[in-house]
Amino acid sequence: MPPRLKLFLPLILFAILALFLLRGLELDPKELPSALIDRPLPEFSLPALGEEKTLNRVSVTGKAALFNVWATWCVSCRVEHPYLQQLADNGVPIYGINYKDENAAALKWLDELGNPYLANIVDAQGTLGLDLGVYGAPETYLVDAQGVIRYRHVGVVDDRVWKTLLEPIYQQLLQGGSP
Amino acid sequence: MIPEIGHFALIMALALALILAIVPAWGAWCRNVAAMSLAPGLAMGLLFFVSISFVCLAYAFLQDDFSVKVVASNSNSLLPPVYKFSALWGNHEGSLLLWALILCAWTAAVALFSSQLPLLVLSRVLSVMGGVAVGFLSFSLLTSNPFERLLPSIPSDGSDLNPLLQDPGLIIHPPLLYMGYVGFSVAFAFAIAALLGGRLDAAWARWSRPWTNVAWAFLSLGIMLGSWWAYYELGWGGWWFWDPVENASFMPWLAGTALIHSLAVTEKRGVFKSWTVLLAIFAFSLSLLGTFMVRSGVLTSVHAFATDPARGMFILLFLAVVVGGSLTLYALRAPTVSSRVGFSWVSRESLLLLNNVVFLVATLTVLFGTLFPLIMDALAQGKYSVGPPYFNAVFVPLMALLAPFMGLGPVSRFKRDTLPRWTSELLVPAVAAIACGLTLPLLHGEYNLWVALAVTLAGWLLLGLLKDLWFRIGGGRDIPTGLRRITPSYWGMFLAHLGFAACVIGVVATTQYSLERDLKMSPGEREELAGYEYRFIELAAVRGPNFVADEARFEVWSGSELVARLAPQKRRYLATGSMMTEAAIDPGLFRDLYVAMGEPIGEEGAWAIRLHYKPMVRWMWLGAIFMGIGGILTSFDKRYRTQRSTSRSSATGAAHATQA
Numbered sequence: 001m002p003p004r005l006k007l008f009l010p011l012i013l014f015a016i017l018a019l020f021l022l023r024g025l026e027l028d029p030k031e032l033p034s035a036l037i038d039r040p041l042p043e044f045s046l047p048a049l050g051e052e053k054t055l056n057r058v059s060v061t062g063k064a065a066l067f068n069v070w071a072t073w074c075v076s077c078r079v080e081h082p083y084l085q086q087l088a089d090n091g092v093p094i095y096g097i098n099y100k101d102e103n104a105a106a107l108k109w110l111d112e113l114g115n116p117y118l119a120n121i122v123d124a125q126g127t128l129g130l131d132l133g134v135y136g137a138p139e140t141y142l143v144d145a146q147g148v149i150r151y152r153h154v155g156v157v158d159d160r161v162w163k164t165l166l167e168p169i170y171q172q173l174l175q176g177g178s179p
Numbered sequence: 180m181i182p183e184i185g186h187f188a189l190i191m192a193l194a195l196a197l198i199l200a201i202v203p204a205w206g207a208w209c210r211n212v213a214a215m216s217l218a219p220g221l222a223m224g225l226l227f228f229v230s231i232s233f234v235c236l237a238y239a240f241l242q243d244d245f246s247v248k249v250v251a252s253n254s255n256s257l258l259p260p261v262y263k264f265s266a267l268w269g270n271h272e273g274s275l276l277l278w279a280l281i282l283c284a285w286t287a288a289v290a291l292f293s294s295q296l297p298l299l300v301l302s303r304v305l306s307v308m309g310g311v312a313v314g315f316l317s318f319s320l321l322t323s324n325p326f327e328r329l330l331p332s333i334p335s336d337g338s339d340l341n342p343l344l345q346d347p348g349l350i351i352h353p354p355l356l357y358m359g360y361v362g363f364s365v366a367f368a369f370a371i372a373a374l375l376g377g378r379l380d381a382a383w384a385r386w387s388r389p390w391t392n393v394a395w396a397f398l399s400l401g402i403m404l405g406s407w408w409a410y411y412e413l414g415w416g417g418w419w420f421w422d423p424v425e426n427a428s429f430m431p432w433l434a435g436t437a438l439i440h441s442l443a444v445t446e447k448r449g450v451f452k453s454w455t456v457l458l459a460i461f462a463f464s465l466s467l468l469g470t471f472m473v474r475s476g477v478l479t480s481v482h483a484f485a486t487d488p489a490r491g492m493f494i495l496l497f498l499a500v501v502v503g504g505s506l507t508l509y510a511l512r513a514p515t516v517s518s519r520v521g522f523s524w525v526s527r528e529s530l531l532l533l534n535n536v537v538f539l540v541a542t543l544t545v546l547f548g549t550l551f552p553l554i555m556d557a558l559a560q561g562k563y564s565v566g567p568p569y570f571n572a573v574f575v576p577l578m579a580l581l582a583p584f585m586g587l588g589p590v591s592r593f594k595r596d597t598l599p600r601w602t603s604e605l606l607v608p609a610v611a612a613i614a615c616g617l618t619l620p621l622l623h624g625e626y627n628l629w630v631a632l633a634v635t636l637a638g639w640l641l642l643g644l645l646k647d648l649w650f651r652i653g654g655g656r657d658i659p660t661g662l663r664r665i666t667p668s669y670w671g672m673f674l675a676h677l678g679f680a681a682c683v684i685g686v687v688a689t690t691q692y693s694l695e696r697d698l699k700m701s702p703g704e705r706e707e708l709a710g711y712e713y714r715f716i717e718l719a720a721v722r723g724p725n726f727v728a729d730e731a732r733f734e735v736w737s738g739s740e741l742v743a744r745l746a747p748q749k750r751r752y753l754a755t756g757s758m759m760t761e762a763a764i765d766p767g768l769f770r771d772l773y774v775a776m777g778e779p780i781g782e783e784g785a786w787a788i789r790l791h792y793k794p795m796v797r798w799m800w801l802g803a804i805f806m807g808i809g810g811i812l813t814s815f816d817k818r819y820r821t822q823r824s825t826s827r828s829s830a831t832g833a834a835h836a837t838q839a
Contacts (some may be wrong), residue, residue, distance in 0.1 A: 007513050010457060011506040018499055020550065023557040025475060025491045072776065075758065105780070106220075 013028060041067075041147045041154045042131035049098055049120035050107050059093040060119065064173035065093040066140055066166075068157070069129065071101040074137040078132035079138070081113050087162065088116035090172070096120035099129050099137050144173045184245050185235025185826050186326040189276075192283070192637040193227035193316040195221055199286075199309030199576045203302035213304035217289035226287040233280045240267050246333040249273055255754045257725035265350040266340040271474060271490075272325035273355060276307035278470075279315045281354070282361045286312065289365055289390070294703070296386060303364075303372035306315065309366050314497045314773075323488045339754035342726070348408035354400030356428055358468040362394020363431060364559060366438065367463035370456045371505055374512040379456060384446035387459070389814035391442060392671070395435045396810025402428050403803030411762050416695065416773055416791045418799065421570040426549040430542050434462040437538035442701030444531050448593055450522065454535070456645055462507060464502040464544070472549070525598055527591040537581045544573045574772040576591050582636040582683065585676065586612075586650045590650075608642035612666050623692060623794070633687035637680040646678055671813030678805025685798030694792040697777070701772050701785040702731075709792035711772060718784050726750040728761070729774050731786060742772070749776045749786075 044055045060067075068084060070077040088094050096117035098106045103122060110117075132141070135149055142151040151169050153161060199221040236249075245251040253273070254266045273471045286308040291302050299557045319325065343349075346760045361562030369387040373379050387576030410418040419425065438458040463765065475491025522528040555563045590604050620626050651669070652661025675809040696708055700715045707713070714734045723729045728748040733744045743765035749758045762775040762821025770792060 004510070007453070007510040010461075012512050013502065014502055014506055017550075018503070020554055020557050021471065021495055021498075025495065027556050075778075096610065109782075136513070142353045 005076040025163045029073045036041070037149060037152065039149060041143055041149055042128065043098050044121070044128045046128060047122045049103060049122050050098070050110075050121070055119060055121050057147060060121070061143065062145060063093060064144050064152075064170060065118070066170075067097055067143055068096050069097045069099045069132075069134050069139040069141075071099045073101065076156050077153070077166075080138055081116070082156065083158055083162070084116040085114045087157075089169075093118055094105055097123050097128060097132065098125045099123050102164050140166070140167055142173065180729065181235050181238055182244065182326040185239075185326065188231035188235065189320060189326070190314065192232065192279075193313065193320060193338045195598055196309050196312040196316055199225060199361065200306055200313050202306075203300050203309075204306035207299055207302045207306070210299075212298065213815050214337075215298050218302040218305040220577045221309065222283075222286045222290035225309070226283040229276075229280050229283045229316075233276055236273060236276060237264060237267055240264060240327075240415045243336050243673075245335070246328050246330060247325075248327040248329050251329055251334045251337045253337065253340050255337040255725065257754065258337075258340060258345070259724050261350065262273060262340055263346050265344070268353045269344045269349070272319070272323045274320045274357075275315065275323055277354065278357050278361065279312065280356045282308070282312055282315060282364060282479050285361055285365055285390075289368075293386075297371050298666055300369075300372055300383075300386070303375050304368045304667060307368035308364060309373045314501065318490075318493050318497065322493050324555050336754070339725070339752065341754070342750070342752045342757050342759045343412060345725075345752075346408060347413070348404055352401060352408060353405040355397050355404060355541060359394050359396075359398025359401050360428070360431060360469065361436075362390065362397055363409045363435060363438075363459075363463040363466050365390040365394065366439065366442075366459040367505070370459035371508065374456060374508050375503075377512060379445075379452040379514060381446050381449050381599060384442050384455065385819065388439070388446060389437070389816070389819045391439055392810045392813045395432070395439050396807040398428070398432050399803050399808075400807040402432060403807070406803075407800050410796070411764055415775065415789065416693070416762075416793060417648070418689075418796065421548070421567050423549050423566075424469075426474050426545050430545050430549075431462050431469065433542040433545065434465050434539050435544070437535045438462050440531050440538075444528055448522070448528060450528060451532070451535075453509075457514060458535070458539075460502070461542075463811045464498075465506075467494070467498050467501060470494060476651050478577060512631060513664075520549075522593070525601070526594045527588065527596065529732040530588050530591055532782060533584050534581065534588070534722045537577055541574060541577045544577075545570065547571070579636065579684070580633070582640060585679070586636075586639040589605030589644055589647040589672065589676070592774045603763075604646065606642060608639060608646050611640035612636075613641055623688075626690070627691045629687055629784065630704065637684045640676060640683075642681040644673055666816055668813040668816040671809040671811070673809070675688060677804045678802040678807075678809060681798045681802030681805060683802075685795050685800075686793040688797065689793055692794040693796075696790045698788050699780050699785050700731075701783060701789045704790075707792065708790045710737065710768075711742065711792070713774065713790055715788070718786070721748070723750070726759075729776070729779075729786075731774070731788065733763070733774055735743065735772055741796045745772065745774045747774045747776045761806050766797060768795075768797055771796050 006076070007018050013030075019125055041057055041061065043057050048055045052054075069083070070081075094116050101122075103124075106120070110120075119130060121128065128136075132139075139165065140153045140157050140158060141149050142153075144150050148175060150165065153165060155161075157166065189324060191309060199218065202214050203218035204222070206212070206217070227745055230776065232671040236247075238243050238244075239247045239250050240254055241260060243250070243254065243256050243263070245254075249270055249272045250266075252265050253270045266273075268277045278790070290305060293304075296304075366387050369383060371389070373383045383551060402425075405428065406418045409420065410416065438455070438461075440453040441451050441458050444451050471491070471494040475494060548569050551565050555561060564696045586608070587601060587605065591601070615638035616631045619638075620632045621631045623630070632801050646664075649655065651665060652658055653664075655661075693710050694704065698706055700706060702715050702717050704712045705712055712735070713809065715735060716732045716734055719730045726748040730746050730748045733745040733747070735745060745762040745763035745765060748759055751757070752759065760775050760777075764774075765772040771794075773793055774790035775789045775791075779786050
């Protein structure tokens with residue numbers, strides 16, 4: 001290679017980098033699609049919070065429902081709790097996944113703040129969370145009647161999130177369609 | 180009215196920057212002395228107008244002018260005045276104005292302190308800096324105008340500064356960091372001017388060196404403050420996270436470290452010229468790339484600014500013009516003939532070349548790790564996040580590789596040295612360093628191989644430096660005279676290398692020996708950590724100017740001696756309702772004691788409490804301060820100032836212009 005051409009190498013490398021950066025502008029790094037979208041809820045067998053029974057995949061599926069990952073150590077969970085209660089009062093079925101938490105603290109929380117959940121899966125070791133690819137609490141999954149995950153929301157569920165993102169998909173799931 | 184004056188001044192500044200970018204460069208092209216002579220005056224005018232703009236925005240913040248959008252969204256009437264002022268740069272628009280102000284200050288400083296420069300070079304340098312200013316000022320005016328008003332519905336109060344930023348460290352961290360980032364634009368401008376003129380010589384390196392060293396010093400101090408802030412403010416005792424924004428500041432530092440060493444070789448020996456120019460372009464390009472990453476939203480980070488694709492596109496275009504343009508110029512103009520000045524493999528040149536390779540590889544690995552998530556996403560390979568394990572695995576061995584050669588550096592000679600001389604000079608330091616490594620970690624009680632290695636390397640650096648200093652002051656015959664002979668630039672190197680040694684020890688010791696316990700504690704309880712007894716005395720409710728807090732009052736006892744009273748807080752800021760952890764720290768040269776509050780547990784006043792014992796964590800920041808002082812000290816060297824009388828004659832331009 002002639003010596004002059006070698007001097008163009010930095011320019012070429014920069015051009016490649018710039019193309020990636022240009023592409024990067026169109027991508028949203030905060031969007032975290034779950035690897036499990038349109039895949040069945042993972043198999044599990046875990047205790048129910050405050051009840052003498054074991055929950056598994058079959059016992060929590062059958063109708064479209066929300067699966068909410070929460071913990072007492074999670075401040076944002078406290079923020080979204082009243083809204084979940086409101087949804088539950090309006091008849092939206094919500095299952096809780098009590099993620100890496102202590103049973104006593106979780107029971108006390110539900111006792112004080114109210115219990116919007118049909119049942120709570122105790123995921124003390126975070127194994128179900130690992131299978132789901134939980135990024136951090138709170139997270140909420142929409143699961144259809146066949147037990148297939150249809151949507152994942154990372155962060156707090158509030159009125160805006162519910163109305164614009166979750167409810168349209170939930171309504172479709174209720175009608176048996178897929179989003 | 181005041182914000183409109185600020186806005187107008189910013190527009191005036193842009194006009195002046197445009198003239199500065201075009202007229203003196205044109206003058207240099209066609210040897211028009213009158214056009215070239217305009218450059219220093221234009222640089223001063225530029226600084227004047229940007230300063231007016233900055234003062235107007237500061238005034239809007241201090242006067243709680245909530246009709247200005249950035250004030251309304253980043254300040255609050257309850258905020259203490261000093262934070263009202265620093266809130267100016269706690270947001271994208273204001274920090275961009277600060278950036279522009281610092282850039283113009285550097286430009287004016289070059290105009291002011293460069294009377295020994297040939298006019299031809301000075302006008303090119305200032306023109307390049309004017310061009311960079313055009314980019315940033317138009318970025319500010321076109322996409323992020325800080326003076327945008329919220330009219331007619333003016334909010335009654337502002338929505339407050341992010342509580343994380345309400346902190347003394349954050350008042351000076353961004354200005355220092357920007358001083359460093361932007362300072363590399365001077366080295367960049369000198370490099371471009373040299374390429375334009377086709378004269379890459381020792382004089383060029385001598386002119387850029389003091390500026391580059393000072394910029395590097397500011398960047399060192401800025402990064403250090405950021406790390407220190409993260410340590411005490413985020414509440415879990417971490418001091419470096421390899422977060423994209425931290426990497427954005429660290430990469431220019433790494434490239435800058437290579438640059439200051441490479442400039443030394445170019446000045447002293449006239450070799451590595453093309454390479455040094457490339458590094459100068461590289462260091463400033465990384466500063467711009469950092470700006471792009473922080474402000475465009477291409478990467479997730481805990482402290483990225485609110486982002487906007489239009490801004491991202493603007494910076495990317497700007498980046499393409501500046502970096503693409505300068506690399507094209509480099510490819511066309513850099514000398515291809517290798518220097519006739521040779522050097523043997525056993526020489527200081529080789530050691531500095533090795534320094535350059537290590538720092539360049541380190542920069543590229545950090546760059547690769549930072550951009551990897553973006554690259555994989557762009558190639559539709561899925562979402563990735565690259566965390567500390569990658570960075571530690573590549574970075575730590577590189578630095579460990581560097582240290583043995585770094586100890587040789589000061590003792591070595593340019594051009595040709597001999598291995599037997601190195602051996603005879605450094606055998607004693609080497610043996611002593613190994614002895615230190617074997618014994619000193621025992622003082623801590625628990626022997627740790629990593630600490631032993633770090634102590635050996637740091638000891639090697641220190642003893643090599645001392646040996647060299649001893650040699651330079653004449654081996655102790657006449658110490659006062661000998662010390663007076665030592666130049667500021669040597670002291671600067673000495674301090675900076677010493678600082679690096681302190682960093683090595685601090686980082687390794689605190690990583691290896693730190694202890695922490697997460698506990699549930701109630702008032703009256705006692706817990707033990709690393710030989711200290713932490714007594715939770717009482718819980719209190721306190722009120723600050725714009726927050727209320729729960730305060731846990733602790734006493735730390737060592738045996739029967741009270742070591743410290745610590746009062747960590749859990750604050751709730753009134754304007755936003757956000758919760759903040761305020762850790763309490765008892766600092767010490769050999770250990771920090773650190774208490775932070777988690778969440779309340781139950782009704783009886785019990786809290787989740789985190790206790791830390793952090794040995795030698797201060798050494799890391801102390802080391803960075805040494806590096807900063809060292810970098811600044813080098814610029815006081817007499818040889819950067821004595822050229823004045825001889826080059827005055829050529830400053831009229833004619834004599835020099837014909838040569839160039």
